[in-house]
Amino acid sequence: MDSPEAQVPSNPASARFKALALNISAMMAGITKASFMSGSGHPIQRSASPESRCKRQRVTPSTEPDEVTAQHSNGPLGEIPLEILTEIFKHLEPASLLKLLRTSKLLRALLLNRPVASAIWKSALSSMHPAPPPCPDDLTLPQYATLLYGNCHFCDTAENLQYAWVCYLRVCDDCLSVRSRNFIEIRTDRPGLMTLYQMVPSYTKPREYLHDDDDEHILCQPAEYEQKGKELRKMARGNKKRYEEWVSQEQGKLTRRREKCKVLSLWEESVDIFTAATITAKREARTEEILERLIKEEPGYEAIVNRRKTRTAQLVQTVPGVNGLDPLTEEDWKSVRPLLVNTIESLKLTFEQEDRARLIAKRIADFRPLYDHYISHNRNIQTPAPWIRQVAEMGPFKSLIYDTPADQKLTKGDFLAHLDAMPHIIESWKEDVAGVLLGLVLESEKTRIVTTDGASTKGKEREKVPDKSILYRATSIFVCQRCSAPMVYPFVYTHRCRTGRFRLRYGNRTMYTLDKDDQVGVHNQASRCARSVVGALGQDPDTVTWEQLERDNQRVECVRCRTKVRPQSRNKYNRLVMNWRHAISHEIETHSKEGEDSCETGWLAVEAQSLATVYSKESELFGGPVPILRFCVECKLCSIQDNEVVYPPGWSSIDSTLSEDAETCLAGHDLSMGVFTPSFPPIAYFRSEPYPVTISEVKSG
16 A cells, blocks of 8 residues: 655644755655765665665664764754754654655664654654554554555565555565565464464465465564474473463464554555545546636537536546646646547537437327327237337327427427327338338248249249238247347337337338347248247148147147156156247257257157146146236227327226126226237247246156
């Protein structure tokens, strides 16, 4: 964790002291460990031994103020009184004091002298925000400041640092590893080692810092581990009672240290929060300054910027050069301005599109009463009728909703004026979609088709006129290219995947819908599988409709999924049984890689004596058929009064549902106008109930 940024000391001081302190801080920022200056002005020569390069000198305080005074009087800073120098240092932050420690012997002696420097370190620590907890008893103030604000204990780097609190260390990720030889792994798989673990300060490395080939978790410094191990072995050879007392005492010390470190961990979290909040505040201030300058130079952008200021600021912060921490400079503004203008222009276009979408949504909401009125008087077309958004894109409604200027207000009466156009629009739409689907089927099959006179095409080529009945065949299966859902006609009309939009296109004929890509096509694989399944049921694949198969309610068995009840069973099998729709889905999902021959021979019709068992099993597992809601048409009729559509009471209620044998509704209507169901039948959802079941019966293998 990086050190928190510098904070202005809370203690009042003279302007001179503050200025001197700021100058010293700036000077310390340019100091590197390769050029620390001594009191005589010459670089300190550091040892070239590997050991001295890896280990930093221990910060040891001095208790001799007279020695400090003597060095001060003879040093180059002797012209400044010691009291003045001490007062200046009180305005520095801990990181600057730690750098001063390594610049000269004089300053080191001064800052490590307890009577003289104690007030300096206390003032520096208290000036930070959030303020650190009180210094632990087993650390001096310089050691505590080194732990909180220093660089890596081993390599002196200032990057990728983390705290090993119990070890009283701040180390980088590279040094915090067994491979660096700064730490070793503590094993706790034996009682003696477990005792040692409870006595040696250790660090549990978080998993996010582990490399792929790392398996260490509990680390400690080798010197402490070896020293404590020697003491443990020595005490273990002596008096048992003294050994136990010593172990208990050492474990108590470590326990108390760990308790203190919990407070330090909480402080670390608060520093992270404060640092993140400070960075966010600086970025927001810089962004605000940039936006204010943009509005000043481009007044036309003020409405766009202020429309949704939070959203605009978030978008602007993604522009390179905006999301910085330093105050805005003239050079920064020149580089950011072109990109910023492009971003605001794109935001302007986005706002215009959103306004357009809201306008269209409101106009469609005003059009809905007319749509509901027509459907309530024509319940026979409700299931295959287009969605309201599709009708809104056809005929005069398209002109009203999409072409009317935004500043022109539409009323519900404007839509009611075109009520007579609804039948023609819907019928024309159905014919167009049927023609598109028929073209898709014929194009995919490329086989013999039925002509208008019912004869087969043979010999001389004749003009081929497709028959719409092809669409109702059980083998004419379509697929949504967006969600891969299989569909049958006419429920392709009303299929709505997750976005609620679909499009059909064949040749130059395009439906009025919302998407740009083709979404419906022929499911060739499902259609081929359907021919095999239908053949297994004893029906003609070229003529049988899905309605007939649903009425017959037959079942087929997948022969390839038949298994013996027990390995030793001779003729008792587990049989996977399902209806024709699930058989097609099962073939595609389970046996699609086995080839067409496998499909043709892989299905058998379930015999009549086994159907009762199948129906019973389905009822037991799935609770029988899903009840279908039925309503009185007369109760749900909309009316027009004073150029307004009036909904009947209980329009959206389902409390008035009717039973299958009902002769009147709750309102007393004789149902002469009929009943309707607002929900789709199971076939509309190809994979709906009843689901496949497994029965165990005697069957010749």
